[in-house]
Amino acid sequence: MYDSPISERQLTQQEIKFSARGVQVYYGDNHAIKGVDVDLEDKTVTAFIGPSGCGKSTFLRCLNRMNDTIDICRVEGTITLDDQDIYDKRVDPVQLRARVGMVFQKPNPFPKSIYDNVAYGPRIHGMARNRDELDSIVEKSLRRAAIWDEVKDRLNAPGTGLSGGQQQRLCIARAVATEPEVLLMDEPCSALDPIATAQVEELIDELRQDYSVVIVTHSMQQAARVSQKTAFFHLGHLVEFGETSQIFTNPEDKRTESYITGRIG
Amino acid sequence: MPLQWLFLIVLAIATLGYVMGRRRALAAAHHDRRRLHSLPSYYGANAGLKAFVPAFLFAVIWLLVQPLVVTNTVSNMLGADVIPDTSSRGLVMSEVRRAADGLDAAVAQGFITKDRARSADADLNEVTESLKSAGQIITSELTRPILNAAQRYRAMTGAGASIMSGLVILIALAGALWGIWQAKAEFRARNVVEQGIRALLIAAASIAILTTLGIVLSLIFNTIEFFRLYPAADFFLGLNWAPSFSGRGGSSDLGVLPLLWGTLYISLVALSVAVPIGLFAAVYLSEYASPRARGIAKPLLEILAGIPTIVYGLFALLTVGPLLMQVFGEDGLGWMQAGTAVMTAGLVMGIMLIPFVSSLSDDIINAVPQAMRDGSYGLGATQSETIRQVVLPAALPGIVGAILLAASRAIGETMIVVLGAGAAARLSLNPFDAMTTVTAKIVSQLTGDADFASPEALVAFALGMTLFVITLALNVFALYVVRKYREQYE
Incomplete structure (x- = not known):
C-alpha cells in the first residue's frame, strides 16, 4: 500500500515539535477552533485536511502567531514549541516567526529582486557577517527550493517577473533562508498548475530531511502523496489524527470516511 | 422671443414627445408591455431626446455664428471714410454695437417709437436725445453712417433671433414627431437611447478637453505677442x-x-x-x-x-x-x-x-x-x-x-x-x-x-x-x- 513502511515506522518515533492542548480560537463572536489537542513531530510532514471553513488554516496560523495581526482574533489554550509555551508573555512573536517559517496560499514575492527576496530574512535577523556569507545563504536557500538553476543568471531580476510555480518556490526559498525549525504551508499549491505542483511536492518531501513541515491542503491526493501524518478538521473540531496511510485507508471516524470518499465537503 | 422662453418651449415639446412616445408604444403593444422590445419609458425618452438635443445644439451653434455674420456684414457696410484716422474698425464697430443696444433700451423704455428707431432718415439729434433720456451712454456724437449701421445691426440681430426661434421650434417638433412615429413594438428604443446617452457623455468629455485647449491657445497667442515686443533670450535668461x-x-x-x-x-x-x-x-x-x-x-x-x-x-x-x-x-x-x-x-x-x-x-x-x-x-x-x-x-x-x-x-x-x-x-x-x-x-x-x-x-x-x-x-x-x-x- 505504501512505498516504505519501515521508514514510516521510524518516523513515528520522532520527537514532538509542536504540542497543542485545548486550543480555542474566536474571531469576535465566531468560535472557529473548538478544543484542538495535537502533537506535531519533527522531521515529518503533517497534512491538515478538511472542508472550507473548518479551521485548518486558522489553526496553522496559531502555530506562528500570525493571528496576532488580526485584531478581533483571540486564542485560548496552550501551544508549546519544544516545550516552551509560544503564547507566553515573554515570547516575542517576531522571533517565534523566525523559527517557524510560513509559505502562503498565493505566491507573494516582494516587489524586489530575486536576490533581495531571499536575503530579506537573513538581513533582518543579521544572519550574515558579510556579503559573501549572504551570497552563500541565498544560493543555498535557492538550491534547497530547487529553483537555483532557473534563476542563477538573473538574481537581480524582479521576483514578481517569475512564473507562478517559480514564485512559490522563491517564497519557499525565502522561508528556508531564515533557517526555521518548522515550515508552515497554507495551501501552497492551490494557485499552481499540475507541473508546478509536482515540483513543489517533491520539494516538500526533500524539506522533510531537515524540518518539520505542516501543510494545509484541499487536495486529498496531495495529502496522501506528501504527508506522513494527517489531521482531519471539521467545523472547528480535530476529528481524527493519525498516520496518513491509516486515515486514507481505514479511518476510525464516520465523518472522516465521508469526507475522504467525497460525501461531505 | 427671449431665450428662456424658447428653452422652455423646446423643453415642453420634449416632455410632450416623451409622454406621446410612451403612450403610442404602449398602444401599439395593446397595453401589454411584454410585447415591447424595450421598456415603455425608453420609447418616450427616444422621442424626448430627438426633440430636445438637435434643437438645443442648433440653437447653440446659431447663437455662436450669428454675431460673427452680423458683425461682418455691418462692418462691410461701413466705408473706409467713416473710420477716423485715430481710431480703428474695431472701435467703430463697438460704437455701432453700443448705439444698437441703446436703441433697444430706448425702445423698451418708450422714449422712441419702433418706427423711428428703424427709419433710415431719422433725425440724428432727436435720436441722440432719446438715447440720452433713456440713460444710455454715447461716447461721441452719433453720425449718420453709424446710426444707419446700428439700425442695420438691430434689424439683422432681431431677424436672426426670430428666424432662429422658428427653426428651433420646427426642429424640436420634427424630432418629437419622428420619435413618436418610431414608437412601435419592434423598435429597439433601448439601444437607440443608450447610443444617445453615450453621445452626450462624449460631448461632455470633449467640452472639458476643448476648454483646456482654448486656455492654452489664448495663452499662446498673447505669449507670441509678448515675444514680438520683448526678446525671448532676455526673458528666459535675464537675472533681473x-x-x-x-x-x-x-x-x-x-x-x-x-x-x-x-x-x-x-x-x-x-x-x-x-x-x-x-x-x-x-x-x-x-x-x-x-x-x-x-x-x-x-x-x-x-x-x-x-x-x-x-x-x-x-x-x-x-x-x-x-x-x-x-x-x-x-x-x-x-x-x-x-x-x-x-x-x-x-x-x-x-x-x-x-x-x-x-x-x-x-x-x-x-x-x-x-x-x-x-x-x-x-x-x-x-x-x-x-x-x-x-x-x-x-x-x-x-x-x-x-x-x-x-x-x-x-x-x-x-x-x-x-x-x-x-x-x-x-x-x-x-x-x-x-x-x-x-x-x-x-x-x-x-x-x-x-x-x-x-x-x-x-x-x-x-x-x-x-x-x-x-x-x-x-x-x-x-x-x-x-x-x-x-x-x-x-
Whole structure:
C-alpha cells in the first residue's frame, strides 16, 4: 500500500515539535477552533485536511502567531514549541516567526529582486557577517527550493517577473533562508498548475530531511502523496489524527470516511 | 422671443414627445408591455431626446455664428471714410454695437417709437436725445453712417433671433414627431437611447478637453505677442525683474529667472515640510492607527485641505511671520528683515500640502496587498521593518506621484505667496529674504493700469505659459512614474 513502511515506522518515533492542548480560537463572536489537542513531530510532514471553513488554516496560523495581526482574533489554550509555551508573555512573536517559517496560499514575492527576496530574512535577523556569507545563504536557500538553476543568471531580476510555480518556490526559498525549525504551508499549491505542483511536492518531501513541515491542503491526493501524518478538521473540531496511510485507508471516524470518499465537503 | 422662453418651449415639446412616445408604444403593444422590445419609458425618452438635443445644439451653434455674420456684414457696410484716422474698425464697430443696444433700451423704455428707431432718415439729434433720456451712454456724437449701421445691426440681430426661434421650434417638433412615429413594438428604443446617452457623455468629455485647449491657445497667442515686443533670450535668461510702469516699455527688465528661483525655493521649503509630515501621518493612519483613531483623524486631516488658501495666507502674514521674526529677526538671530519671507510662505504652504500628501499616500499604502505584509511578518520581521522594507518600497511609485502632484500645486499657489513671501523679486539663497513667485507676479502685472498691449502686461501670459509648461511636465512625469511601476506587486 505504501512505498516504505519501515521508514514510516521510524518516523513515528520522532520527537514532538509542536504540542497543542485545548486550543480555542474566536474571531469576535465566531468560535472557529473548538478544543484542538495535537502533537506535531519533527522531521515529518503533517497534512491538515478538511472542508472550507473548518479551521485548518486558522489553526496553522496559531502555530506562528500570525493571528496576532488580526485584531478581533483571540486564542485560548496552550501551544508549546519544544516545550516552551509560544503564547507566553515573554515570547516575542517576531522571533517565534523566525523559527517557524510560513509559505502562503498565493505566491507573494516582494516587489524586489530575486536576490533581495531571499536575503530579506537573513538581513533582518543579521544572519550574515558579510556579503559573501549572504551570497552563500541565498544560493543555498535557492538550491534547497530547487529553483537555483532557473534563476542563477538573473538574481537581480524582479521576483514578481517569475512564473507562478517559480514564485512559490522563491517564497519557499525565502522561508528556508531564515533557517526555521518548522515550515508552515497554507495551501501552497492551490494557485499552481499540475507541473508546478509536482515540483513543489517533491520539494516538500526533500524539506522533510531537515524540518518539520505542516501543510494545509484541499487536495486529498496531495495529502496522501506528501504527508506522513494527517489531521482531519471539521467545523472547528480535530476529528481524527493519525498516520496518513491509516486515515486514507481505514479511518476510525464516520465523518472522516465521508469526507475522504467525497460525501461531505 | 427671449431665450428662456424658447428653452422652455423646446423643453415642453420634449416632455410632450416623451409622454406621446410612451403612450403610442404602449398602444401599439395593446397595453401589454411584454410585447415591447424595450421598456415603455425608453420609447418616450427616444422621442424626448430627438426633440430636445438637435434643437438645443442648433440653437447653440446659431447663437455662436450669428454675431460673427452680423458683425461682418455691418462692418462691410461701413466705408473706409467713416473710420477716423485715430481710431480703428474695431472701435467703430463697438460704437455701432453700443448705439444698437441703446436703441433697444430706448425702445423698451418708450422714449422712441419702433418706427423711428428703424427709419433710415431719422433725425440724428432727436435720436441722440432719446438715447440720452433713456440713460444710455454715447461716447461721441452719433453720425449718420453709424446710426444707419446700428439700425442695420438691430434689424439683422432681431431677424436672426426670430428666424432662429422658428427653426428651433420646427426642429424640436420634427424630432418629437419622428420619435413618436418610431414608437412601435419592434423598435429597439433601448439601444437607440443608450447610443444617445453615450453621445452626450462624449460631448461632455470633449467640452472639458476643448476648454483646456482654448486656455492654452489664448495663452499662446498673447505669449507670441509678448515675444514680438520683448526678446525671448532676455526673458528666459535675464537675472533681473524690474518692470517699469511708465506705460511705454523699453526700460523694463523682465527676466524670469528671479521669479522661477522664488517659485522653486518656496516650493522646496513647502515640500520639505509637507513630504515628511504627510508621509509619516499616512504611515501612522494606514498601518498603526486603530480603525477608531483612523476614523477620527483622517477627516480631521482632510479639513486642512478644505481651508481656502487666502486663509492660509492670513495665517502666514499674521501668525507665522511674526513668530519667525521673534526667533530669526532683529531681536533674535538677525537673519530676517521682515515677516514676509520664503520661510514664512514655505512653512504655511507646506502645512497646506500635508493633507494632499497624506491622503494620497494613505490610499496608496492601503492598496499594497495584505499578502506582502503577511509574507514579511511570516519571516519574522517587525512592523516597522515590514513598513520600511516592504510596504513603502511597494508603494513608492504611487508616493512619488503624490509628491509630484503636491509639487505642482505648490508651484501654482498664489495667495499664500502674495501675503507671506513679499513682492520683491530677487535671487538670494537666504530663506529669510522676501522673494516672490511667478504666480504672484502674474497677478501684479495684470492688476496694474499698464496698457494691455505693453510688454509689462503681456509678460503675464508668458509667465503663465512658462508655469503651465512646468506643471504640465511635472504632471506628465508623475503619471509616467506611477504608470511605469504600477503593476509591480500584481
